[in-house]
Structures are given as C-alpha cells and as structure tokens.
Amino acid sequence: MSLATIADACAMRPSDTENALRTLRADGLAIEENNRNEFCLREPGSPMDSTRLKNALHQSGYLPAGRFELLDSVDSTSSWLDRQAQSGLSIHRFACLSEFQSAGRGRRGRHWQGAPYKNIMLSLGWEFSGSANTLAGLSLSLGVVIADGIQSLTGAPIRLKWPNDLWCRNRKLGGILVEAFSSGSATTRAIMGIGINICPPGVNPLDAGYSVTDLTSECVGPVPAREEIAAAVLGGISERLERFLFDGFAADLKRFNELDIFFNEEICLSSAQGERIAVGLGVDESGAYRLNTSDGEHIINAGELSLSLRDNSISHTEARSQEL
Ligand code: BTN
Numbered sequence: 214m215s216l217a218t219i220a221d222a223c224a225m226r227p228s229d230t231e232n233a234l235r236t237l238r239a240d241g242l243a244i245e246e247n248n249r250n251e252f253c254l255r256e257p258g259s260p261m262d263s264t265r266l267k268n269a270l271h272q273s274g275y276l277p278a279g280r281f282e283l284l285d286s287v288d289s290t291s292s293w294l295d296r297q298a299q300s301g302l303s304i305h306r307f308a309c310l311s312e313f314q315s316a317g318r319g320r321r322g323r324h325w326q327g328a329p330y331k332n333i334m335l336s337l338g339w340e341f342s343g344s345a346n347t348l349a350g351l352s353l354s355l356g357v358v359i360a361d362g363i364q365s366l367t368g369a370p371i372r373l374k375w376p377n378d379l380w381c382r383n384r385k386l387g388g389i390l391v392e393a394f395s396s397g398s399a400t401t402r403a404i405m406g407i408g409i410n411i412c413p414p415g416v417n418p419l420d421a422g423y424s425v426t427d428l429t430s431e432c433v434g435p436v437p438a439r440e441e442i443a444a445a446v447l448g449g450i451s452e453r454l455e456r457f458l459f460d461g462f463a464a465d466l467k468r469f470n471e472l473d474i475f476f477n478e479e480i481c482l483s484s485a486q487g488e489r490i491a492v493g494l495g496v497d498e499s500g501a502y503r504l505n506t507s508d509g510e511h512i513i514n515a516g517e518l519s520l521s522l523r524d525n526s527i528s529h530t531e532a533r534s535q536e537l
Contacts, residue, residue, distance in 0.1 A: 216250050240313060241328030241414060258330045258412065260285070260312055266440040273448025279337075281308040281447075286329075288316040290336035291392065291406040297338075298394075298402060304338025308447055311335075317408065320377060320390050331412035331427075333387075333443050337405045339454050344398040345535055350462025350500030352377045352391040355405060355450050357465040359389070360472055362449040363409070366442060369431040373472040375502050379409065380474050384426035386410055393535050407446060411439055463498050470495035480504075482513075 220230040234252055238244045243255035263283050270276040287293050290309040298304045311334050317325035327334055341348065353376060360371040360379055374380045379387035387409035394402045410427035428436050436442075456464075470476055475493030482489045482504065494503035494510070501514045 214252055216252065219252060237329060240315075241326070242330065243328075260330055261310070261440050261443070265438065266310075266443065269438075269440045269444030270447060273444040275308070275444060275447040275451050279306040279308060279447065279451055281310065284309065284311040286313040286315065287311045289314050289318050289325075289406070290334055291318060291390065291404045292316070294336050294338045294404050295392075295394075298404075303340065304402065304404070305340040306451065307338045309336050310443060318390060318406070319388055319408075325388065325390075325408050326414075327408060327410070328412075328414050331410075331414065333407070333409040333411060333439055333446070335407055335443055335446070337407075337447060337450060337454075339403045339405065339451075341401045341403060341458060342399065343401060343458065345393040345395045345401045347458060347461075348391075348393055348401060348403060350465075350496075350498075351403070351457060352389050352405075353469055353496065353500045354453055354457060354462050354465040355389055355391065355407075357468045357472065358449045358453045359387075359407065359409075359446055361468070362445045363428070363442065366437055366445050367428055367432050368434070369428055371472070372474045373469060374474050375496065376500065381426050381428075381431045383474075384424040386426050386428065386431070395535075405450065407450075409442065409446070411436065411442065461498075462500050466496065466498055475502075482506075 216227050216231055219234070220227040223230060225233070234244055244252055245255050246252050261283060266281070266283060267276065270279070270281065284293070287309070290311050293309045294304050294307060297307070313329040314325065314327065314334055317327065317334060319325040356373045356377060356379065360373055363369065363379070364371045369381055371386065372380045374385070377389040378385055379389070387407065390406040392404045410425060412429050413427055414425070428442070473493065473495055476495050478493050480491055480493050482491050489506060491504040491506040491511070494505055496502050497512065501512045504511045504513060
C-alpha cells in the first residue's frame, strides 16, 4: 500500500505517517517497505476491538464488577495502574491492557518486550485486607489459573516453571509479575502484571537469554482472538482473587505440582556460589520450592530470591513494594 493511501486513511501528513510506520517497525511490527515507498504488513494482525473485548469480559464474568482500560501504547500497564493509585484512585478490580509497552517490566528488574498487536500485556489491580504476608503464593495460584484457562481455551499444553513463568514445550510462553504495596498491616494493594506471547515476535526477539514461544506456534488449530484470551485470563484470575484470602495457595498446591516442569526432574541450580544439580520435589504450602540435593532437602524461597524494594512516593505513607 502506498504511503499516500495510508496517510489518507489515517488523516495524517505523509511525513508523519512515514515516521509512525518506522517507529512501529522499530518496536517490532513486521512492516516491509519496497523501493517505491510502499508498505505492507508481513503478517496479518489487528488491534484489539474494545467492543469485542467488553463482550468477552462479560462472558468470562470479569464484568460487570470489574473495570478496564484498553490503551494503544503505554510505558507499562503495571506502572499505569500504580500511577492511578498514587493519584488517589482505587484500582481495585481495575485492569489495564495495552497493545504496546515502551518500558514493560519483568521479574527481578528485567525488561519485558513485546511487539505491538501480537501479545497480551495486561495488569490487574486488587486491594486486599491484611498485610502482604497473607498473599504468600498468590503469583503461583495465578499461574495455575492462567495455565489451566489457556489450556482449556486453546488445547495447548501449558506448564509452569517455578515461580512465575508460563511454559509450553520447554519454552517460555509468558510471565507473571505480582507487586504488592503495603502501607502498614491494614491493607495491601496488589498489581498483577501478565504477559502472554500470542504471535511470533516479528523483528525483535521477545526476551533475550532463554527460548520463547507463542500460542500461535503451539496450537494445532486457530488461536482464539486476543480479546477472548485476555477475557479468559481476567475472568479466571478475578474469580480466584475473590477466594484467595480464604483458601490461599494451599488450594492450588496439588495442581501447581502437576503442572511443574521441574517435578521429579534433574535441574541445575545456579547461584552466586556456582551451579549444583538437584531433583525437583515441587512446592510447599508457602509456595517455596523443595529440592533434593546431594546433601539433603533444600527449600528455596522465591521471595528471598526476588525481593525488590523501591521507593514509592505515595504522599503520606511510606509504602513498600515487594515482588511476590
Ligand atoms: C516475567 O516473566 O518476568 C514477568 C513478566 C510480566 C510482564 C507483564 S506485561 C504486562 C505487565 N506490565 C509490565 O510492565 N509487566 C507485566
């Protein structure tokens, strides 16, 4: 399609259109350009449709109690929700979805990259009564709900890699980042960020350092629309969150261990002290991981490994953010 045609359709000046197309390409959208200044999308893809998303969210049970905001681009959906909370708004049952994140965050300070219009990147805010200690194992419970939800929607065999990765046939399909903000012991605000790869990442690799996969590559049949998948995730996790303070991670322990990719496998344990071989024994009730090593059973706590403190400038309280 010629630049003039695209500019016309977008009601933009050709020079602005050309800049926008180059930015999209730099962000990871596979756009080809020939020497006649014509552009075409190498793979089909379309933005999420807000009405379709709303209908799917009703069907999944997330609406009407929940709220959502669908953005075209943002730094990070989790940071967006955090800013809403810091400006005094309640983010309880509030979801933010975005087609692109310029500064997506992963666990332990890593970046989370996803090409525009090809993935699911969403965050959900939730307010709990009690301190962050009551949320032990929450991210693992969410992993179970999301893995089972996606598997029943698509048939893809989803497993879990402790603590918070969605895994499919030995590759990373997605990740979960739960951040808890406590002010004293009365309430805890949690922001749960979820990234799921739906289409192959295009020109930018999704994340360096390990193999990644996506639902399109893993499904035998057609992949449901991204709106349906996002709605299934939000419906599933909000239903689980409603019960979490009553039954906690213990209710998901057995299922987590069934989905655990390390269970009964030899694994390599890397730490600052070097590498060790161990056999995975699954998680305990607190969500810590049990390992059989040459000198007996060892328990690894995800909190210990990934605890992160950051300054949070909520005006009148000193709030602490902690990865769960
Ligand atoms: C991980 O595997 O390290 C967790 C990745 C979590 C990524 C999601 S994408 C939506 C939300 N917004 C962010 O900035 N991060 C999470």
